[in-house]
Amino acid sequence: MEILVCVRRVPDTSENEIQLNSAGDDIERDDLVYSINEADNYAVEEALQIVARVGGNVTVATVGGEDDEEVLRREMAMGASHGVLITDDAFSGSDGRGIATILKAFVQKGNYDLILTGIQAEDGGAQVGGMLAALLDYPFASLVNSIEVLDGKKLKVSREIEGGNKEISEIDLPCVLSIQTGINEPRYVGMKGIRAVASIPIPTFGVSNLGLEPSAVGEAAAKVKRVDYFVPALGKGAEILHGTREENIDKVLELVAAKGGLK
Amino acid sequence: MARIFTYMMHKGGAVDDTAFELAAAARRIDPTALPTAIVTGWGANLDAACKALQGSYAETWKIASEALAYPNAELIRKALVKVLPSNSIVLVAHEHFGIDLAPGLSIKLNSAFVSDVLDIAGVEGTGLKVVRQEFGGQVSAHVRCDISSGAVITVRPGAFKPQEGAATAGTVVDKSADVGALTA
Numbered sequence: 110m111e112i113l114v115c116v117r118r119v120p121d122t123s124e125n126e127i128q129l130n131s132a133g134d135d136i137e138r139d140d141l142v143y144s145i146n147e148a149d150n151y152a153v154e155e156a157l158q159i160v161a162r163v164g165g166n167v168t169v170a171t172v173g174g175e176d177d178e179e180v181l182r183r184e185m186a187m188g189a190s191h192g193v194l195i196t197d198d199a200f201s202g203s204d205g206r207g208i209a210t211i212l213k214a215f216v217q218k219g220n221y222d223l224i225l226t227g228i229q230a231e232d233g234g235a236q237v238g239g240m241l242a243a244l245l246d247y248p249f250a251s252l253v254n255s256i257e258v259l260d261g262k263k264l265k266v267s268r269e270i271e272g273g274n275k276e277i278s279e280i281d282l283p284c285v286l287s288i289q290t291g292i293n294e295p296r297y298v299g300m301k302g303i304r305a306v307a308s309i310p311i312p313t314f315g316v317s318n319l320g321l322e323p324s325a326v327g328e329a330a331a332k333v334k335r336v337d338y339f340v341p342a343l344g345k346g347a348e349i350l351h352g353t354r355e356e357n358i359d360k361v362l363e364l365v366a367a368k369g370g371l372k
Numbered sequence: 373m374a375r376i377f378t379y380m381m382h383k384g385g386a387v388d389d390t391a392f393e394l395a396a397a398a399r400r401i402d403p404t405a406l407p408t409a410i411v412t413g414w415g416a417n418l419d420a421a422c423k424a425l426q427g428s429y430a431e432t433w434k435i436a437s438e439a440l441a442y443p444n445a446e447l448i449r450k451a452l453v454k455v456l457p458s459n460s461i462v463l464v465a466h467e468h469f470g471i472d473l474a475p476g477l478s479i480k481l482n483s484a485f486v487s488d489v490l491d492i493a494g495v496e497g498t499g500l501k502v503v504r505q506e507f508g509g510q511v512s513a514h515v516r517c518d519i520s521s522g523a524v525i526t527v528r529p530g531a532f533k534p535q536e537g538a539a540t541a542g543t544v545v546d547k548s549a550d551v552g553a554l555t556a
Contacts, residue, residue: 122510136507333485
């Protein structure tokens with residue numbers, strides 16, 4: 110099975126305290142620690158596990174700049190066969206639709222059976238996977254938390270739905286799935302693995318070799334644009350009960366009843 | 373201002389709590405708007421959901437199909453594309469079903485898409501300004517969405533105070549014939 114995993118390099122929220130720049134139009138990016146978007150890493154691991162079971166190759170691709178090669182090499186060190194950097198000045202300022210348009214053009218250059226994305230980027234909106242599927246007219250499932258290959262043409266996938274329940278479906282290949290975190294346990298990547306892929310050339314694609322019109326992507330085509338960032342005002346916070354267990358139970362019942370939660 | 377629609381989830385005939393939150397969000401976009409609810413499904417449960425909405429929505433569009441007895445985002449997207457007027461604003465709850473449905477719907481409608489909206493700051497010209505959270509909620513962002521060719525917007529459940537309208541005798545419009553047969 111040929112699997113493409115779309116990945117992103119993002120500021121690591123577990124390593125950074127995100128702060129605004131002085132103009133308030135962006136976050137302060139100078140000293141940020143970047144890493145692969147967490148959900149994308151699960152998607153790569155899932156792709157590697159599928160290939161281990163049924164054979165094939167895993168390609169990781171990202172839309173970005175030179176710095177983003179770092180996450181491609183990390184995922185290649187995990188076991189991905191190929192890394193591809195999709196980069197062009199014309200891509201700058203693309204919204205979710207623009208990114209999906211770029212990825213569609215790249216997908217059509219290959220012959221992928223399965224395309225995976227993470228469910229959501231740290232600064233994203235759980236959108237590119239669904240948009241890419243619609244542009245390609247491929248079936249799509251989001252929040253996927255298990256994948257079983259039924260045969261060469263179908264997958265059995267489960268999705269996380271409300272109440273902690275699972276929805277299990279069959280989905281035809283080729284398809285796009287957005288992967289929920291926790292679907293697997295991503296493997297550790299050591300320095301030895303990183304060094305092993307450090308000199309492998311990473312091919313690049315841009316507007317011209319993807320056959321894209323520059324006007325179809327980038328800031329000019331974007332219907333959605335971030336205006337500024339701000340720090341949300343703190344709410345009142347939680348009320349802490351300091352009584353005995355029995356007193357607290359009575360108080361909780363009283364509070365819930367006062368809000369109409371108990372009839 | 374474009375016409376505003378809200379896609380309603382329901383289960384066993386009971387409308388999801390987000391029904392009235394989406395109505396509130398619609399009125400933040402346009403205080404004079406009378407949003408139209410859209411409900412899909414099949415049988416008595418669908419009819420019960422439509423009835424439940426009549427008290428709060430002036431108009432509810434019903435799309436009945438046996439193929440929609442269990443909600444399937446791909447089929448519902450096809451149905452919505454057939455009935456939604458061009459340039460519509462469509463609000464959907466940002467939960468598992470909305471995440472499946474909404475991004476692809478925006479592509480098929482050729483409209484803008486914004487997800488997981490927490491607040492709506494207002495409309496200036498063709499720009500709808502909304503609030504989203506990023507980086508695990510450490511910061512919020514104002515985002516401008518060009519609604520000149522419509523928009524699909526997912527709204528975070530719980531972000532808007534539910535707005536049950538003054539008791540109205542809303543009408544239910546059956547759009548099933550406009551959709552026709554649905555196949556995957």
